[in-house]
Each structure stands twice: as structure tokens, then as C-alpha cells.
Amino acid sequence: MDTTVADTLIGTTIDGRYRITGRVARGGMATVYTAVDQRLERTVALKIIHPSQATNVHFVDRFTDEAKTIARLTHPNVVAVYDQGRHLGLPYLVMEYVQGRTLRDVLTQRRRLNPVEACAILEQMLAAIxxxxxxGLVHRDVKPENVLVAEAPSGGAGNLVDAVVKVADFGLARAVEASSIDDSGQLMATVAYVAPELVTNGHADAxxxxxxxxxxxxxxxTGRVPFDGDDPVEVAWQHVDNDVPPPSRVVKGVPAAMDELVARATRRDAGARPTDAGALLADVQTxxxxLGAASVETALLRQVPHSRHAAGGGADATAVVPRVTDRPRWARLPEQARNAPGYRHGEVADDYPGGTDRRRLLLMAAVAVMVLVVIGSTWWVTLGRYxxxxxxxxxxxxxxxxxxxxHNYKLLFGDGVYSESIAKDTVVNQSPAAGERLVKGGTITLSLSLGKERFPVPDLVGLELNAARGELEQNGLxxxxxxxxYSDTVPEGAVLSTNPAKGTELKRGDTVTVVLSKGRAPIAVPDLVGKNINDARSQLQQLGLAAVERYKDSDQPADTVIAQTPKPGTGAANDDEVTLDVSKGPPLIAVPDVNNQQCQQAQTALQGxxxxxxxxxxxxxxxxRGQNPGPNTQVPPQTEVILQCF
Structure with a gap:
């Protein structure tokens, strides 16, 4: 998965159902992601076109037709389409997710395949096509990149003979009678695999x-394409001007039957080729x-001992070789499905006594060996290895x-699942499920709990409403x-505050209330500090504001405004309150009792x-001998006290 560049769609839930978990590939027109269908709890592939293509009406229509096209095909070798829709105006498809590699990846790793492997893969490709x-549909873009090779049911990444093959990207398919050139006039195929008629006249059929x-x-x-070059147009015209060479010219030892098969499929004259993929499939199966019969016959001949007549006049014995018919039912030719497999019998010379009996014994031994092999293989494939x-x-x-x-199992950990009740890093799903059949020593895929899914409220202050909505939706809120x-600091229309506040963790789908700024309030609060409360009250009343008064001790004269909230110049609306702190005057002082004290000491105490x-x-x-005011009298600061000294 390509994670070099952050993808904002990863983690997003599409249509309230498909949660995107990763990116598989990015092409010129669309990107393919893995996603979890939260309704059916399965992994799917989600293909969404790029925003740059959304304005191309013809392309969008073609993309939408892709879902309808593939939905008409029900076949085990065709990648299925489950759903389609739009996300933020961009069309998307929900498709079957195939765990495996493309045929291009296989060829990159292996370079080339042996004839049996190549036939096994080609059969399933042709069955889908x-x-x-x-x-009545034509794929028009058959190439290794559009062929998916899943792991063989029997296990083993290198077992291509039993691998499951699926053909993808029927998005370029058209009804047979439809035009084979897109609106821009470009060939809808890859030049390395393009048919001559597409180059010369744009016509495409089966x-x-x-x-x-x-x-x-x-x-x-061969591990290479027949024609190559730097100029795509030049490569395309090579298909028109030249025959595809025999594979054996590149790789020694390729059977002649494979050369003939390639030649029949790639004749430049379309009328000389098999009429459709089904006709070519019959040739491939034959x-x-x-190939399979020849390889089995050779192996058995090596195992059966030869015998000669005692007098030297006998002939070598030849084993009975069964015909290879171990093909899946869906891939058999009609006559194979109707007829039981037969045997081709060799001949043993019987011009000596006991020749016929010896031939019968050899035949019986060979059949017994094959029966034991079949029984043992069947038991192992169906029961023994599970x-x-x-x-x-x-x-x-x-x-x-x-x-x-x-217990000698292999583990794979799939995408995690959020859970409100199951602790983090605890198994919530497994495949295969408990009790289902599993190859001994096979692989079990586990999904772990990610714990409770929580999304922090982002910092939205100062954002426009649409931007704030996008931020919340990306966080599942x-x-x-x-x-x-009103606000003196936040522009009108921008987010002033949120409830809950930023950083609060919420569940998916929870609601965040945003308060938008109405801009600066229309009334400017006046400066009232130092004014008499009556004057301040009157001024506020004239402006349509309400005074809230709080009296406090102060050295300032009584009824003087010593502070205000909000500050002068702040915007306010009609009937808004302005809080005024009003002086109660200096605090009173209790006169100390200095009677009978020495006069100078009494003076010092009173001044203190x-x-x-x-x-x-x-x-x-x-x-x-006397003081006025008398002891403990409450007087304002700096009140004069008269002392009678004798």
C-alpha cells in the first residue's frame, strides 16, 4: 500500500457504510482503496475517480456504465461489483476485494511461466472473457495488469496451476455494436496488446x-511482449505489419502446440482467429x-519395468495411461462433461507363452497403483490435510x-475494528471461523479490537462554516x-466557539455545536472611570446600555467610578450590561485610646x-487628660484628633 503521501480519504466513511482503510493503487483516472463494509463486515475494494475527471461528462458516464457492465456478468473468474454511488460529487464503485497479485507482479517475480502454468492461468482468463x-460485451483492455492471481486453495504462493484467476476492469467494455474509439479519438487499449483492427479502423469485437x-x-x-519500442504509435503499427513470432524462437523447448496456439490467437486477419474467447478456451483445454497426458504417460513409463521374451523375440511392455481430466467442472469442454474418461491401451507382444497374462497383470498393477493414488489423493485433498x-x-x-x-498455525492480522465493549488488542473476528475447515498448519486471519473509537473536537475558532463542517466530517462528527x-476579535461568519470545547473526545456521529461571530457589536462602550456614578448611569442609559453597580472600598471619593467591564471602546449591543465598580469612599478608622499616655507618644500613635x-x-x-473624638470613634482617615495635655 502506497503511504508515501498522506491521503485524506483514508479513515473516511463513504455513504455512512464504507470505511476506507488503505490505498491499493492510483491510476491515471481513478484510485483504488481497501475499505470495510461496516454493514456486512467484509473487506471490499473501492474505486473512486480523481477530481480532475469529474468535469469530464463522457468519462463520468463511462465510469458509471462500468458498474452496470460488470453487474451483468456473474462468473467466478470476474471481479464482482457490489455497489456504486457518489462521494463529494465523485463517482465510486464498490467491488470484490481479491487477495493476491496481478499477473504483472507474477511475471515480474518469475519472468516467465512453464506451458502448464500458462495454460492454467489462460483458461480462467478466457472463461471470464x-x-x-x-x-455481448468486449473487454478491449486484456493485459497482465487486469488479471488478478489469488493464492491457490491448496496453499503455496508458487502454485500457479491451482491458483484462482479473476479478470478485472471491464470499465472499457462496450456492447459489440458500440463504437470502439473514445471521444478523444484515442485507442482504448494498451499498445503492447492491441489488435491490428483497432489500429487500422478502430473496430473491436470478441x-x-x-x-x-x-x-x-x-x-x-517468453517473459516479454512480441513488439516493443519508445513510440506507442510505432509499437501499435507493428501489430498491423508483422506476425507475432513463435514463443519457441525466444525460449527453447516451448512445445510446438504452444507455438500453434499463439499463432491461431494472434493472426492479423481477425477472420482467421477463433471467433470468441470460448472458442479459444476450447483450443487451450485441448x-x-x-501436455498433461504426455507428462503423465512419460512418468508412468519410467516406473513400469520392461520384460523381454526369454528367447529374445519379445517386445517391451507399455503401461496403461489415463487421460488427464482433473479440470474443474466449470472449465471442462461440453464433450468432457458428457463422456467418462477412457484409457489408451498399449500393446504387449503375445507371441510367447504367457504374454497375454503378463499384459493383463501389468494392466491390473498399473490400474491398482492409479486407484491407490487417486484414493489417497482424494482423502488427503478432501479430509486428511484439514x-x-x-x-x-x-x-x-x-x-x-x-x-x-x-499449535503450528500461521497468523495474519487484518484491519482492526473499533469496539465500545471489547478491550483494545483483543481478537474480535477470525477467518476461517472457529470450527470451519482449515489446512493443518494453515493461516488464520485475525482482526483485533482498536478499542473505543473516539474523535477529538478539532480547533475550529476562526474557520468559516464550510471549512469547520469539513473538519468535523473528516473526524466522524x-x-x-x-x-x-458579537465579537471584537473574530470576523463575522467565522467560528467563535464550540460546544463541546476543542480536544473533547466524542464518538463517531456525535454533534458539535458551533457559534459563529456576528462581528463587532454596534455600540462603543464609553470610558466612565473617574466619573460620578450618577453621571455614568445617565450616559449609559442614553446609549441604550444597562449599568450594573458594585460598591467597593476605595481611597477615591464616595460614588466615584473606579473600574468598568467591558473596557472602553469595546463593542456592545442594545441592553448589554456594563459593570461599574463604585467607590464607597475611604474606610473609617477607629480612634485609638491615648488617655493618660505621654503627649508625644500619643501624637505618634495617632499619626500612625x-x-x-x-x-x-x-x-x-x-x-x-482628654481627647476629641473619643476613643474607638469611627472617623475618616486624616480626621483631626485634639489632645488635652497637662
Missing amino acids: AAAHRA RTDVYSAGVVLYEML VRDD TDAPPMINMTKDQAVLYAEQ KIKQGAGQ ANLRVRIEGFNPNGFV
């Missing part, structure tokens, strides 16, 4: 796919039968790994617009209490 031809399949067979046998899949749901990841090591509020002192009497250095 034949189903399209019977429906024989066009036959030609491309023949080129694919050539590449599987060739594969001959066991029941163990129950692993609710195991922790560590427990599952330990269990697999102890919904949006609700609350009542607007923020009072003024005036001494009267006959002896300023005497003792205080």
Missing part, C-alpha cells in the same frame, strides 16, 4: 480480446490435455500468538449551528493610624 462475450489474450500467452511463455479452526475470539493478541506457535454572538493631631493645654510634654 467468454462470459462477457456471451453477454476477436479483438482473443488477439490480446494470445499476446498475454506469448508474454507468459492443448493442456495433451482440521477444525480453533476458537480465538476474545483472546488477547499475545495469547493468540502464543497459541498459534504452540456532525455539526450544528448555534446562535451567533492615619489621623492628624492637635495638642492643647498647658504642658505639651505632659500627659493626655
